[in-house]
Amino acid sequence: MAPEYSEKGLFEVLEPASQTIPLVFNSPHSGRVYPQGFVRDSRLDAHSLRRSEDHYVDELFHAAPGLGAPMLLAHFPRAFLDVNREPYELDPRMFDGSLPPYANVSSMRVAGGLGTIPRVVAENMEIYQRRLPVGEALSRIEDIYKPYHARLRSLVVQTHLKFGFSVLIDCHSMPGNIRITGGVRPDFIIGDRYGTSAAGDLSRTLVHLFEDMGFVVARNKPYAGGFITEHYGRPAKGLHALQIEVNRAIYVDETTLTKKPDFEAVQAGISWALSEYASYVEKYASDTALAAE
Template identity: 30%
Template sequence: MSFLDITRGDGPLVLGLPHTGTDLPDDVAGALNETGGALADTDWHIHRLYDGLAEDVTTVRTTIHRYAIDVNRDPSGASLYPGQNTTGLCPLTDFDGIPIYKEGCEPGAAEVERRRLAFHVPYHTALSAELDRVRVRHGFAILYDCHSIRSEIPFLFDGRLPDFNIGTDGGKTCAPGIETAVADICARAGGYTTVRNGRFRGGWTTRQYGRPAEGLHAIQMELAQSTYMTGHAPWAYDPRRADRLRGHLKTILDTLMRWRPE
């Protein structure tokens, strides 16, 4: 089964799509309970939301669901947010803290390693190769990591999540001008809320590839799903809301495509 979807462009921008997939190997699907089988924690429709917004952009997407392995987690298993509730490399619970495996079917260390080699490593090998290709062509590359999540998840955060959640690990993963440009576009987007480096300040991908001194810039965008879809099963795409949001996302991507180091 092919689980990587790569589109190559000639521009400096690479979109990472780590959580839009819903594919599960048969053995993993069979081990999940009813909660796990619902796949509620998918970044639903994100590849559709960004599709066609920028010309000459490169995209790297895995179709494997995060319940098999989360390619945006540290492969060592270390927590991205020490002291806060989160899910791991091979999640055992959903975002509400509810177990997703049938009793006794949880993956052990050997199974986690098998999944890492089968799915996590190939995704990052492909992403790294595309970033290197783009950097050779332009002298720099920008990774824009595309995410979305439900607006209210008490297990993970208090209250209601802002609409635009910009993550740069406190400004470490990209040039200041990139973060400022994206933040300014979000702040000017009427009717939306935004935050920089709030609850989501960039996952492992953003932190791993964001090395501005080497010409590699990374920024994560975590969108509240209420901005473009229904917030409950069957997780329907809302064209009216999505089209309004797509206008702002296009402005972001066009701005990043034009950005150049000073």
């Protein structure tokens, strides 16, 4: 482990005093501890590397443990390793040596430079000065990716065993230039993989809660959810997964990466929505269990 992670580790779980609701929160892209060797070997400076972060999303959703739900968050940055991808979505052009035969080398995400080991940060800014040894990529997957998903899987399984029902909320941010139909800028996008990763009522309720506060909210377009939402959402088995995208323009200066004056108001709005949603999910889970009897 790099010395930068010696204190808190590569990731951590913010645990509630007692888990009282069937929710699990995950912030896989808000990590902002950059290994010195990674920065040194990059063609980008440290500030430019941060452009792929989900800036302060872990702080925006800080209310989760207080509501009675665990929250897993990464300390390693997305530019270093992206856990919202398949484990081996790898671009062979990035590496010296042969990738294993089971690597997915032809996905759209790989083609765009955004595989498990990203080739670019925002706006197609190339990260590396030279090719990486294949062993370096495989080590990141073994040492970080797999333990991260093992912990996330454990949280979801434990929640499902305790409540007979679970909802994973995958927390992200999106660039401020995103527009939807009519050129409107959405403040939030709720993704449920077009109804395949979570029951429609669960995602529609989240949409309505943010709309009740006056936010502009879209569902599934242009972000329906990534690997995590797709992989962990099994609605027929009572395992639901949703993605929340927060527009960075409403809470952070995307040039300086500093918080805007509205940061605390956005944070408070998210906290209110989560509190209301927790109550809704408790009732939804109870009603679902009664209907199954």
